[in-house]
Amino acid sequence: MIRNTHLFPDKMQPCQDYVHALEEERRKIQVFQRELPLCLELVTQAIEACKQQLSGTTTEYFHGQSECSGDTSSEGPVFEEFFPIKTSSSPDEDEEEQSHKDGKSNDKSSKKSDWLRSVQLWNQTPDPPIKEDSPIKVSVTTNSGGAFHPFKKEKSVGAKPATTASPPSSTPAAAASTTAGGSKKDEKEGQSQRKARRCWSPELHRRFLHALQQLGGSHVATPKQIREIMKVDGLSNDEVKSHLQKYRLHERRPTPPVHNNSNPQAPPQFVVVGGIWVPPPDYAAVATGEGSRAAGANGIYAPIASAPPPLPQPAASRTKGQRPSHSDDRTRSNSPATSSSTRST
DNA sequence: CCGTGAATAT
């Protein structure tokens, strides 16, 4: 018996939001019309489709999923930053029928980790409405007991709708050891307790990249500076450091499984998904000083053909032509008075 | 502090 014979009008709300979000994103990618014509087209079609659905007919829509391991706040639909929407080049076969499970589904290939790929887009995006000044606040309770993904962010400025945050009024520092093997020291001070893995959401990563840009590249940026620019509450220095490290690694070696060979009939190998794949010529030569750093020292992930303008706002007043000599002008005015965040290192 | 590499956890 089909019980959803009557559909609530409310159900359309998320769809409308979705459409709205789509339209907004379409505006963003319009800048890349030359490079991502299909993408634009796709989004447009998606919008059309959604609108049609809104007009009547079936109310079946697809919603993106967040990267973080099954968080999806129990609250309403949080459409925020979802580019993980798959972009199939063919508008027809977007049917995601995955019902049959015969033996092994070896379709896990293709996409490994977007890391730079997906992010690359933002990396050097002009980002006109670049009002990234709003500091994020993540209620990272060092380790909320039980919740391994204490990931919740909210604008500290402006309205703060007291989301589902759960101020542990009763259990301040409940160090819940999810490690089954613990078997002791559960209530001890969570000093030596491993922090829950911070999930670097796209938002967070965006800020990270943004900071990197301002600082002139991943190799001249220093964790502390990055953290300060990001203005993310709850983000520790080490976390940035770690992330930065990984970022650098990916920059150096983005494609390990590059065992492309023994196939005389696959000449064009530089055609990846987004088409943001520039052959390895020394584009760096064209780059003007700092511009080169911003996009991969190796030139693997190169900016799109149309070279983007230099740094929009070089917040750092430091000549970044040279390597930090480890005893130079780091310009480190460690004044704790500088609106230091509420951190208790 | 910062950069790394290793050990470890998820």
Added chain:
DNA sequence: AATATTCACG
């Protein structure tokens, strides 16, 4: 396997 955290050096 990839990603994150911690620790230890320099």
